[in-house]
Amino acid sequence: MNFGFSEEQELLRDQVRRFMQEDLPLTKIRTMTKGALQLDRPLWTRMAELGWLGLTTPESCGGLGLSWVDATVVLEEAGRGLCPMPLVSHLLSTEAILAVCGKKQRMAWLPAMAAGQAVCTLALYDEPNWLHPDAITLEGKRVKKGIRINGRKPFVTDAQYADYLLIALRVDKQLYLAAVGRDQVTITPQPQMDLTKPTASVEFDDVVLSESALFRLSRKQLAWLTDCGAVAVTAEMVGAADAVHTLTVDYANQRVQFGNLIGRYQGVKHRLADMYVDIESFRSLLYYAAWTVNNAPGELPRAASLAKGYASDAFAQIGIxxxxxxxxxxxxxxYDAQLYLKRSKWARPAFGDSDYHLQRVATLGGL
Amino acid sequence: MDFDYSPSEEAFRKEVRDFLKENLPPRKERGSDFLANWLRKVRARGWVGFSWPKAYGGGGGGLVEQAILREEMALAKAPPLGTSFMGLAWVGPGIIQYGTEEQKQRFIPDILDSKVTWCTGYSEPNHGSDLAAIQCKAVRDGDDYVVNGQKIWTSGAPWSQWIILLTRTDFSTTSKHDGITCLLVPMDSPGLEVRPIENMAGDRHFAEVFFRDVRVPVANRLGQEGEGWKVTVSALANERSSIGEVTQMFSKLDTLKELVRATARNGRPAAKDPAVRRRIATFEMKIAAMKYNGLRYLTKQIRGEPLTSETSVNKLHRASLEIEMDDFAVALMGQAGLHLRGSDDAVDAGSWSKSSLSWPNVVIGGGTPNIQRNIIAERILHLPKD
Structure with a gap:
């Protein structure tokens, strides 16, 4: 029985935390996210050199072959600093390639991704508030040379950064992931609340893809990637919630009103204590969910839903x-608190809000 | 990170399961001597006072085995391992830590053998949450202390043989935490009177306890004079793994789900009502959070890092769950939810209505939720004291 991190994982945590403080502080993130977004390639390369971009990539494909628990450590610390780099998209793309692609594409794509040379993102659902196979509405038509795609994929996180995109679509009622390069599509940034999670729509204008760029996506794989997404986003939520809570506790320990530090008033201190209870709790649920990805995949749906179901509303309220x-x-x-509020808003519906996840917990629990 | 148990831990789990299979017959088949036999058998296994030192009759067991024992006992819905809840939870560990050799020899075996039941004389009419402000007075007179004062909300007082009593021996100290002395007192002492208080569920398990010139030998003092607060705090800090409670709550959740499946609401099955489903899932989410919080804290203990106030997290969850699960069940049943045992219209023999009135036992005893919030705010977040 060991529900804690190893020494190596704690070292990794320190490393990411230091990196965020020194190389990517919020002052820098504020500058980066102003105006047209461009990926800071030198920084991305450094992340690759530190091994963070190939954590879960098998060693045979140029990665470290570590687990989702390790990835969670990185994402939690990235979330603490509101890292605007596409770490989650990258991790999910890696998972998607491992899930749906054969050896040939794995060997071709994963090493370049782990080395930081190819940035990739994953887009699953087209509906803004529905996680279901039917919520993938982008359609491709079979033509002689392969598949012709016309249409628009909204809500694609990190598309601005991506060299390659994995796009879910349907052809003849079957689901596929299409691998496209950024030059094949039109990427239009769409303003939304959280600037640290750049989002764009992706347009397909008579794009013809050969069969070799199409990968059958089963409903099971779609559900798997969705749950992995919930785990990844929740990992960032744990770090971000912890950060804004700490910021507020520090403020309550400095701000004097009515002749006392405001942290002395129970109206303030009890709410801060309750936030601590919530963060501790969705943290524990998240760590368990992250562990199931590699060690008990059958448990992932319930575990992911418990964690994201808790974090979605709890973090949103903490932000407010x-x-x-x-x-x-x-x-x-x-003041930085507002940046965290915006992240909490962004994270709430991402890969399922509390309603989605708690209804699923009820179903999985026999109701 | 792993959730595996070592071969010896697994062997221990099997031992407990085998024992339960053999010694825990269904309720209907249990004879009148069942409980006495049960207590004798678990005692013989060394499972009572599982983590207490072997030298004093305890089991000398480790943290993980203790968690396994609690989990398996809770899974099997087994009776407690001893009749003195307070004796096993607070008094025994306190005596082991602070008692004289003579006190250990005298009191520990009787707690382990369920021969003596203890209650804890902490709260007073004017001092409940503010425990350190107690006024019950003890004055040294030769080889005795003479105690005068009153305790209240003393759980188990009507049937206990001994009370662990917090008294004030010094009223002149600047800090209210100084000048407190802890005494071990027989409940049949002359001048000691118990007046049971009926609670809102109709039970009488707590009481007022009055002390009028009660003489307590100095030999019954636990720890040094004036250091009773230290004794109490470290006894209260004797934090237990919450795994047994979590298992109990999961099984209560199962019962609640059965109720939902059996209930129609607004003319359709309650199990299809999204609001009902969400409430149930929220309970499951919080119980699961307690489970994994508990395992993180257990891991900390295994690694030799002391637990501080983190356990208040699970206490707060438990407090809200204890109230909300019963309250939800009662509300779900509408009019029928109000009916008590004996009513033709009561569901589950009125067990939900009964327990919906009994939560203060758990929620208030051992520190109200607001006290737990103070503990988290002050000791973990380092916010200023009230």
């Missing part, structure tokens, strides 16, 4: 209340 506990300063653009 941390602003509220600060008072007006928390509401300013200059």
């Amino acid at each position: 209340d941390c602003i509220g506990l600060h008072g007006a300063i928390g509401f300013t653009a200059e």
